[in-house]
Amino acid sequence: MTETAEQVEETAVEQEEIDLTAANQVIDKYQDMHGSLMPVLQAIQEAYGYIPEETVDLVSERLNVYTSQIYGVLTFYAQFHLEPRGKYIVRVCMGTACHVKGATRIGETLENRLGIGHAETTSDLKFTAEYVACIGACGMAPVIMVNDATYGSMTVQKMDEVIEKYQAMD
Ligand code: FES
Known part of the structure; x- marks a missing residue:
């Protein structure tokens, strides 16, 4: 019953x-x-x-x-998560076009700044990092997404700026 x-x-x-x-x-x-x-x-x-x-x-x-x-x-189903995730999901595209244009450095920058790698979440539950396959914006490579926002032509400096922007947000 x-x-x-x-x-x-x-x-x-x-x-x-x-x-x-x-x-x-x-x-x-x-x-x-x-x-x-x-x-x-x-x-x-x-x-x-x-x-x-x-x-x-x-x-x-x-x-x-x-x-x-x-x-x-x-x-x-990949849609389900068994661990708490950050408020901001930072997806770094590691597809071929992005890889050729330096996606690895973008991922390293994220790891250096936030101390998290793929599928990891900061202890304050603000950021989760994910390395993903092509997200369909190869013309803007290298590309990242933060939740639904897409950022293209990423450089180390631009990655720093994006992280700072979201760190300053609630
Ligand atoms: S390979 Fe990165 S958007 Fe296509």
Whole structure:
């Protein structure tokens, strides 16, 4: 039998520090829908910015799905993240055109300034670095993206300026 949101939340709060209110609300919304696992996981990531381990246990309990099955989905789809990510996702294109035009130096600059490499996040959760394949802007190589903003013709100096800009933002 499926437990109520209150029962599961009470149990979880005793054991975990993370606030499961948002996750319970997501499950409440999709619980009766056929094939609810994907939309539930997507909405939880939207709410928390990643999939906290505690929410996996909650989803397992409330949707009666094995945690192994949930982790199978989470690790199969690249869209899901199991660790907290930065507010600003800095993607450095390492595709061929960008590589030829010095993408490696751009990546090194990012690592030197922020102390993070590929798939790493600063301890203040402000920046996450990702080295990615061609992002379709080869004419502007070397290219980076910060969240949805694209920056082309990158140089070490320009990379410094972009980092400073986002460091100064909340
Ligand atoms: S190789 Fe970098 S945008 Fe295409």
